[in-house]
Amino acid sequence: MASDLAVAGDNVTLFHVMDRLMERQLVPEDSILLKQVLENSGVSVLLNQTISSLSKPQEKVAVITDITQEFDAVIVACGFQPHTELAVQAGRTVGRGIKVNDTLQTDDESIYALGDVAELPNGKLYAFILPIRSQAIWLANHFVTEQEFQRWSPPVFTTKAKVHGFEATQPYQV
Numbered sequence: 678m679a680s681d682l683a684v685a686g687d688n689v690t691l692f693h694v695m696d697r698l699m700e701r702q703l704v705p706e707d708s709i710l711l712k713q714v715l716e717n718s719g720v721s722v723l724l725n726q727t728i729s730s731l732s733k734p735q736e737k738v739a740v741i742t743d744i745t746q747e748f749d750a751v752i753v754a755c756g757f758q759p760h761t762e763l764a765v766q767a768g769r770t771v772g773r774g775i776k777v778n779d780t781l782q783t784d785d786e787s788i789y790a791l792g793d794v795a796e797l798p799n800g801k802l803y804a805f806i807l808p809i810r811s812q813a814i815w816l817a818n819h820f821v822t823e824q825e826f827q828r829w830s831p832p833v834f835t836t837k838a839k840v841h842g843f844e845a846t847q848p849y850q851v
């Protein structure tokens with residue numbers, strides 16, 4: 678998003694909580710390269726930033742860390758939390774998401790969950806299109822063939838940064 682906005686001509690400041698960008702997906706050298714690419718496109722990259730609050734006293738939005746800086750607008754991209762209220766109302770077991778077993782079944786054998794909302798036994802939520810599509814196809818086959826002893830397992834996949842002018846030199850980490 679920062680990359681797109683900068684290319685479109687906006688002044689962008691990127692606050693990141695960790696000491697390097699995409700620390701879960703990139704090796705340190707590529708994090709440094711990504712930072713350089715973003716900075717070359719005009720993005721001001723601020724690392725080790727813990728934002729304590731946002732406020733909008735007037736027209737501008739204030740981003741408060743150790744100091745207060747004002748911007749025209751703020752985009753927050755810091756992960757997601759599944760809506761599990763319906764599952765809770767239905768009495769299902771919920772952790773980070775709706776807990777399912779290896780056959781995507783909740784603790785009610787007639788209720789299944791997949792996608793962003795499903796938490797697999799390894800504690801992971803597979804919140805990307807490719808594994809979710811795999812879950813959907815797997816589940817359809819599971820219902821049709823009734824092969825109870827098969828288990829869904831995630832396909833091999835990696836995430837990829839869509840940043841103008843950036844190509845990682847090392848493979849992305851899963």
Ligand SMILES: Cc1cc2nc3c(=O)[nH]c(=O)nc-3n(C[C@H](O)[C@H](O)[C@H](O)COP(=O)(O)OP(=O)(O)OC[C@H]3O[C@@H](n4cnc5c(N)ncnc54)[C@H](O)[C@@H]3O)c2cc1C
Binds near residue numbers: 791794806807
């Ligand atoms: C900004 C952004 C960028 C992304 N980019 C990528 C990407 O590049 N590549 C990639 O692989 N993935 C990407 N993702 C992740 C991907 O979009 C999601 O993992 C995927 O859409 C999740 O699909 P889903 O069907 O599980 O959930 P959703 O797509 O969230 O669908 C859930 C649906 O259920 C509906 N719903 C919720 N509660 C109820 C209710 N009580 N009754 C009826 N309907 C209800 C919602 O309205 C919604 O339509 C991105 C996500 C975001 C937010």
